[in-house]
Amino acid sequence: MKLLIVNPNTSHSVTELIGNEARRSASPDTELTLRTATFGVAYIETRAESVIGAYAVMNELAEHYQGHDAALVAAFGDPGLEAAREMLPIPVVGLTESALMSAAMLGGRIGIVAISRRIRTWYSETVDRYGMASRLAGIRCLDEPLHDIGAVQQEKSEQLVALCQAAVHEDGADVLIIAGAPLAGLARQVESHIPVPIVDGVSCAVRQAELLTRLNPRPAEAGSYAAPPTKPCQGLSSALAALVGRESMS
Amino acid sequence: MKLLIVNPNTSHSVTELIGNEARRSASPDTELTLRTATFGVAYIETRAESVIGAYAVMNELAEHYQGHDAALVAAFGDPGLEAAREMLPIPVVGLTESALMSAAMLGGRIGIVAISRRIRTWYSETVDRYGMASRLAGIRCLDEPLHDIGAVQQEKSEQLVALCQAAVHEDGADVLIIAGAPLAGLARQVESHIPVPIVDGVSCAVRQAELLTRLNPRPAEAGSYAAPPTKPCQGLSSALAALVGRESMS
Amino acid sequence: MKLLIVNPNTSHSVTELIGNEARRSASPDTELTLRTATFGVAYIETRAESVIGAYAVMNELAEHYQGHDAALVAAFGDPGLEAAREMLPIPVVGLTESALMSAAMLGGRIGIVAISRRIRTWYSETVDRYGMASRLAGIRCLDEPLHDIGAVQQEKSEQLVALCQAAVHEDGADVLIIAGAPLAGLARQVESHIPVPIVDGVSCAVRQAELLTRLNPRPAEAGSYAAPPTKPCQGLSSALAALVGRESMS
Amino acid sequence: MKLLIVNPNTSHSVTELIGNEARRSASPDTELTLRTATFGVAYIETRAESVIGAYAVMNELAEHYQGHDAALVAAFGDPGLEAAREMLPIPVVGLTESALMSAAMLGGRIGIVAISRRIRTWYSETVDRYGMASRLAGIRCLDEPLHDIGAVQQEKSEQLVALCQAAVHEDGADVLIIAGAPLAGLARQVESHIPVPIVDGVSCAVRQAELLTRLNPRPAEAGSYAAPPTKPCQGLSSALAALVGRESMS
Amino acid sequence: MKLLIVNPNTSHSVTELIGNEARRSASPDTELTLRTATFGVAYIETRAESVIGAYAVMNELAEHYQGHDAALVAAFGDPGLEAAREMLPIPVVGLTESALMSAAMLGGRIGIVAISRRIRTWYSETVDRYGMASRLAGIRCLDEPLHDIGAVQQEKSEQLVALCQAAVHEDGADVLIIAGAPLAGLARQVESHIPVPIVDGVSCAVRQAELLTRLNPRPAEAGSYAAPPTKPCQGLSSALAALVGRESMS
Amino acid sequence: MKLLIVNPNTSHSVTELIGNEARRSASPDTELTLRTATFGVAYIETRAESVIGAYAVMNELAEHYQGHDAALVAAFGDPGLEAAREMLPIPVVGLTESALMSAAMLGGRIGIVAISRRIRTWYSETVDRYGMASRLAGIRCLDEPLHDIGAVQQEKSEQLVALCQAAVHEDGADVLIIAGAPLAGLARQVESHIPVPIVDGVSCAVRQAELLTRLNPRPAEAGSYAAPPTKPCQGLSSALAALVGRESMS
Structure with missing residues (x-):
């Protein structure tokens, strides 16, 4: 293939x-x-x-x-x-659609963790466009300037884990999506710190x-x-x- | 596995x-x-x-x-x-959830073809429960008593193809789901008669x-x-x- | 009868x-x-x-x-x-349906007070299933282990009253439902402490x-x-x- | 009382x-x-x-x-x-609210039968206002000038029964409401001709x-x-x- | 004209x-x-x-x-x-409808700032009635007794500006409506303190x-x-x- | 300006x-x-x-x-x-947004008349994106190949008027939008044949x-x-x- x-x-x-x-x-x-x-x-x-x-x-x-x-x-x-x-x-x-449809089969309400504050509206409108807004627990985001987009997952992994935990405990997410191509691969590295299934757009x-x-x-x-x-x-x-x-x- | x-x-x-x-x-x-x-x-x-x-x-x-x-x-x-x-x-x-999530990645509005009139409400409530009602083009169904549930796809294949075509041309379905375990496998046999992608719950x-x-x-x-x-x-x-x-x- | x-x-x-x-x-x-x-x-x-x-x-x-x-x-x-x-x-x-339909005739937005954190999703999905989600102000819950389900309303009545008040003042509930068979009868005992109508599933x-x-x-x-x-x-x-x-x- | x-x-x-x-x-x-x-x-x-x-x-x-x-x-x-x-x-x-809340406990989708074409929008907006639009199967209506509002249920009972049957068989209503004070009492007279529960606003x-x-x-x-x-x-x-x-x- | x-x-x-x-x-x-x-x-x-x-x-x-x-x-x-x-x-x-339709062409999510706590439900039900609830970022309000309705915009302008800023930064409003005839004209006076477009019902x-x-x-x-x-x-x-x-x- | x-x-x-x-x-x-x-x-x-x-x-x-x-x-x-x-x-x-927001102030449910069958989904998704789907009575369209896009309003005006009338009488539209730049100006020419207000995207x-x-x-x-x-x-x-x-x- x-x-x-x-x-x-x-x-x-x-x-x-x-x-x-x-x-x-x-x-x-x-x-x-x-x-x-x-x-x-x-x-x-x-x-x-x-x-x-x-x-x-x-x-x-x-x-x-x-x-x-x-x-x-x-x-x-x-x-x-x-x-x-x-x-x-x-x-x-x-990436969004695949992750949403996969996550939907692992839980009920889906949380998204993203790399910037500004990006949230675009993501949220994408979820709406797929008719999946009722499944969205919320979108949490990093809120600092991004210096090097290729290195964000190394530099910010602690903050990203904290966002994931807030998505579960405060937003009621049953399953999480780590969003954004710059975070590709992060899900498999942090999953031991997160109490719910977590998926990644690329995979x-x-x-x-x-x-x-x-x-x-x-x-x-x-x-x-x-x-x-x-x-x-x-x-x-x-x-x-x-x-x-x-x-x-x- | x-x-x-x-x-x-x-x-x-x-x-x-x-x-x-x-x-x-x-x-x-x-x-x-x-x-x-x-x-x-x-x-x-x-x-x-x-x-x-x-x-x-x-x-x-x-x-x-x-x-x-x-x-x-x-x-x-x-x-x-x-x-x-x-x-x-x-x-x-x-079957329903898998077919819906797969179909959602092949088109916009999803049509479902089912084996009996009575079964429609149950299917429709299932689609609602997944938050996918806005993606549903409609549910079309056979409307005759079922004699032999294991033989329904052989006996009714012509009617089922007609329902598929109506789902596309009248309901505006972009993609179809042949619903119900008794119809397992039918999708691959009829797809040449249907002008849109068609999927099957079991597969x-x-x-x-x-x-x-x-x-x-x-x-x-x-x-x-x-x-x-x-x-x-x-x-x-x-x-x-x-x-x-x-x-x-x- | x-x-x-x-x-x-x-x-x-x-x-x-x-x-x-x-x-x-x-x-x-x-x-x-x-x-x-x-x-x-x-x-x-x-x-x-x-x-x-x-x-x-x-x-x-x-x-x-x-x-x-x-x-x-x-x-x-x-x-x-x-x-x-x-x-x-x-x-x-x-109990849920009767209480919702009764409460709907006493106010606009309906608050629910429940006995455990875990139970919230089940209640919330039940309200959704009846098409009443737009009437729900929120579900507030006790958040401690339940020792004796038959005694919960005696032991926790103070916390339950506080949850009711939060439902009114923070969630904007116009009317409240005390949820769960273990709380049967509590509504009539606490209503003098709550500034809105309050109903009970059993009654x-x-x-x-x-x-x-x-x-x-x-x-x-x-x-x-x-x-x-x-x-x-x-x-x-x-x-x-x-x-x-x-x-x-x- | x-x-x-x-x-x-x-x-x-x-x-x-x-x-x-x-x-x-x-x-x-x-x-x-x-x-x-x-x-x-x-x-x-x-x-x-x-x-x-x-x-x-x-x-x-x-x-x-x-x-x-x-x-x-x-x-x-x-x-x-x-x-x-x-x-x-x-x-x-x-009348509308009471009938809707009562009907909702007798079935899933609710059909309404009304006395005039013009009245439909008002009824429909009322159902919306109560957050019950998802429960509405449809509103069917008489479509002729009303000569004597006090006599409409006698003069039009045959047409009203036909509207009820269409609401069940075409709109998929599980339960019916005969709407409008001028039709008060009709439900109990026609129910033997209708295959689903039927309620009346006044009662x-x-x-x-x-x-x-x-x-x-x-x-x-x-x-x-x-x-x-x-x-x-x-x-x-x-x-x-x-x-x-x-x-x-x- | x-x-x-x-x-x-x-x-x-x-x-x-x-x-x-x-x-x-x-x-x-x-x-x-x-x-x-x-x-x-x-x-x-x-x-x-x-x-x-x-x-x-x-x-x-x-x-x-x-x-x-x-x-x-x-x-x-x-x-x-x-x-x-x-x-x-x-x-x-x-005023509400005109302001909503105008604001909708200036941004995505619309925030409303109002003169009293009690008035919020009425405004919110009005937005719902126009089918615009999905565009509403929230309604923020003054929360003190109104002494002189004709003087509220002079007396409370500082609090009103703070509510506007909260609507943008906490509720995610892209555009604001200063609501209520008693606030007519305030929008043009405060707009330099607010980082998004702001409109007024009367104008x-x-x-x-x-x-x-x-x-x-x-x-x-x-x-x-x-x-x-x-x-x-x-x-x-x-x-x-x-x-x-x-x-x-x- | x-x-x-x-x-x-x-x-x-x-x-x-x-x-x-x-x-x-x-x-x-x-x-x-x-x-x-x-x-x-x-x-x-x-x-x-x-x-x-x-x-x-x-x-x-x-x-x-x-x-x-x-x-x-x-x-x-x-x-x-x-x-x-x-x-x-x-x-x-x-054009769509302006026409929708203007039409919304002239009636309740809005009908759209369009130039081709294929274009309907795009229009419908646009209406959804603005959160106005609940105001849409329907989209009716010409259903023939378009030879000369600049001449469509002359050649098809009779069919377009018929579509407008169907939008009112069958879809329940209170107000109409003649959609599409190729139909610019048609509204003012046909309005005497249509029993509800009719607007045009360009104007x-x-x-x-x-x-x-x-x-x-x-x-x-x-x-x-x-x-x-x-x-x-x-x-x-x-x-x-x-x-x-x-x-x-x-």
Whole structure:
């Protein structure tokens, strides 16, 4: 099986963290292709940044999806996930959605722990969009400036554990999600300090991508996830134009 | 990996259908233990029947879970799922929940196709309980008496395909779930006639059980899924008493 | 009028508390039959325990309902209530539902005061199931180990009054429910210390059972509360089998 | 026990229907005082008409509540119910609320049958206001001009039965409410033609008023149903001014 | 353009505050007619008071709307707004609704700052009624007795600014509404101390009334905002009777 | 006042329709700058297309917003609206949001009439995102291939009127929105055939942009609509980089 993993952030150090956790999570015979957004911001926290990330993801996926069995949008908040799912004939998963759906089978109310105060609204709106708001116990976050996004999990692991414990004891979370690609892999290191199951976006997404690939669903030809109807377009890469329109003359 | 699969219905013919689809879905190295409820009704359709099924499931799981990595409640409607999840130290999945969470990653609005009119309310209340009502496009059902629950998918496959098509074209479903253990395996046979992805409770549940096992989450020691507090109990099997209380003298 | 009251907990001391409050609440010409679950746990707090209690309730009701005009499921959380309502041709009420519907006519937002931290999720899911979550101001609870479930209202009455006051002044409750059969009768003793109306599950349930009996509604023969369809069953008491199936040969 | 029943419509013929059904429903020792709104419209169907009715109800109640144990707002849609509950030291019930809370204990989804197309929105907004929208199966209505509001149940009984049956078989109602004071008493006449329990606003309201009176709740002194704070007012009847303010000089 | 502004409170000092802010907000060629409720309470805080205010508003509007292009119900909580909208052939706006709809275009979650503790429930129920509860960050309020309703914004401006800041930093409000006619005009004075956009009911309502007038929508002749059907009425002013019925003989 | 209007579709013929209706709606002293997306598709109907449109909008706005008082995202579905609102120091409005908020002040339930079947999901998800789903009566659509997007309102006006009437009489809409920039201006031509108020996205958006400009709200410096935090970015136009990050070296 071949999975295409796209980091919607432009940080290569984060792509590396994602890659490491993905390899630990993937089945032995799964091959991974890792891509980093070629434009955008170092780490997405806001709606504006997520639109940029979404478009960067669409471009990377359009260019590289061929030959892969499934694709991952590898930032919590899942920028461009539904757009990609609509556009591609293979399964596409996101970190938030995969983690939520996995966590939902391990407990009732789900707590999320995140890397910055600003990022909370974006995450919360993502959970709403999936219709899972009633399952959310709360989102707790670090509240200090981030110096080095690739090193946040080392530098802040104590604070992150404290946030996890507060999510359980104060918010009533039955299960936790450590959110954000920069925290990939942290869940397995801290779980002995947390009294409830704890999952990680990257490992859930890799495994759910494998699962969906094995289910081998037929691509949608009807409904709102059928490929976009053919229509004039302009100014798009030829790979993207081939998926969402056809390049117009004008 | 070893999975314990419990059919909450008393129908051995349905257990066989479940077993066949489960073996087609499981990884090569997964071993399956199949159990059929020793008391209850032939096929659960109502709230009263589901309470009986839930208690039968708890008893089977308590008796047999040891030595397994995860367990499946193998009736759509998931009787006893949350009770079992609370009680056991291993992951427990259900057909409805697994199918919903898998389908949610393949489309937006989810249609369910079911075997009887009466069963709709039970399914609908199950979807509500998981907080997924906003994702439900609708539940369509066969509307004729069922003569032989083990043969329903052969006898009614044409009607079931028509219900699937109506779910897409009239209810706006982006993805479908063929519901009910008696329909295990039907999805893979009819998918060429249906224009959207279509999933099956048994195959989703087996795969999600494997996925959760590989995530290897720690059991809950806090929150509402921690094991029930020790307390006096009576009249329970010793296996069940060991999990939910301690046998009282009186 | 004859009412059948079933305590889903196995504690005879709690059945006695229930009986005392029920007799104070019932009309002079109402006769009460009191039954205690013959299997299960001393006091239900969790989902797993409530499935056991629900099945115990179904058995007691099936065995004894004949000759009664209505039945009560006498634990807050109402284990088996909907199952019993479906199964029996007479009205069936529960403590939570009766108290919620009564309280709703006395105020807007409803506060619940409960006997243990663990029990909160079960109560909260029960309120959700009735579609009344938007009316809930909150659930406040005692947070200490319970030594003697039959004596909790004597030993903890001061703490319970403090919880009631917090529910009003901090959660904005307009009306309160003292929850749990072990607290039966407390409401009438503490109401002078609480600035809003306060009701009790047992007295509401007894009175609502009388009210529904006098409304004399015809049993459902259609819809999701019609009796379960006749079908093969096994391993059930003959009384229960007569209501939900017919005993199979095998 | 003494109940004050106020018809918010100005139709004396409807007051008579209400009175007849109320006397059939009340306990033998309950005395009824019947009042008809002294200003307003013949039968309320819209938001504008319901504000007028609400104010008329407040005036009647303020003038006459003394010496009564509880009061009824006797139009479906409950104009002025929450205002009255806030203002008076005795329980106040309404037809819609009483019928909904009673019906909720007899089934899951509740269907309402009403006398005119225009009245549906008002009823629907009332159900929403009580937080019961998730329990509503639908509102079906007569769709012809009403000639004589006092005779509608005789003239239209066949159409009303057909609406009830459609509510069960097409909308999935488990229990029905025959709505509107002009239909008071119809439920008991048609129930043999309807396959689910069916209740009536007037009989539910009379019985719930008796029930709340017997619960003997203390009046709210805190929360949003405490009496309105004393403040300057003008142009109000002295009875009303005594309850909501104090008459100013200016 | 001519706007009719009705203060549902009987306080002339508040009408003056409203008038001042309305004139600052209105277009140069807009003429304003100001009316004060001729009966009711000095400042509405509760459901009972709002019914009185609603009826007073209906009477003022019926008497005076002719010759105006649009009307304003000038108390936060919008007493009688929907009734007036149904009854009149011109656009009618309210302070709460106008402020919510305007604020919704300036941010995501909306905070409200109010003049008294008691008033919160009424405001909150108003937001619910408009279907905007999911946009509400919270309602913060002054919590001291009000001596002089016309002077509250001078006397309490420091506390009000502190409430605004708490709404942003603790409740997560993206945009604020200073609620209540007695606070008309405060928003423009304090905005330099508040880090998010802040709007005022009166200025939003005046501008939205102008906007709707310029959109020049045709009056509803169908749907639930068509004029109430003609029917017998009694005891109403002739202006009101002309809009909601026709004066009966009896 | 100067407004910047960006058409997220690449169709210049649609920009012209938008411009015509905008000029009819704007105040005499309002100047309009019209821009058409320089990349993307001819008319957006799907999630994938809307991500492209959103990014195109962000680029146009970043490049041209200076010197304007407010901006409009001129496609129904509002691609990039929240991103732009976060990013720019001036008010930004969208067609859907403006039309919804305006329509909400003219009636209760809002019907939308749209140009294609496929576009419905995108519109419906947009309404959900604004928290206005409870106000939506339904979305009705043309169901034929679109040959010439700039001519659809001429060619299909009869079908569009029929859809409007069905929205009123079958879906219970109190007020209608004619959706989609290609239908700009149609509302004023067909309103005599429709029995309820009917509004148009372009005219509402122009007027709401003027209104918000006149309210003169201070830009958010806190909350989720404060400008995105400064951070490394790459591959963005310098105008966009100046708003969402700072161009990195790598």
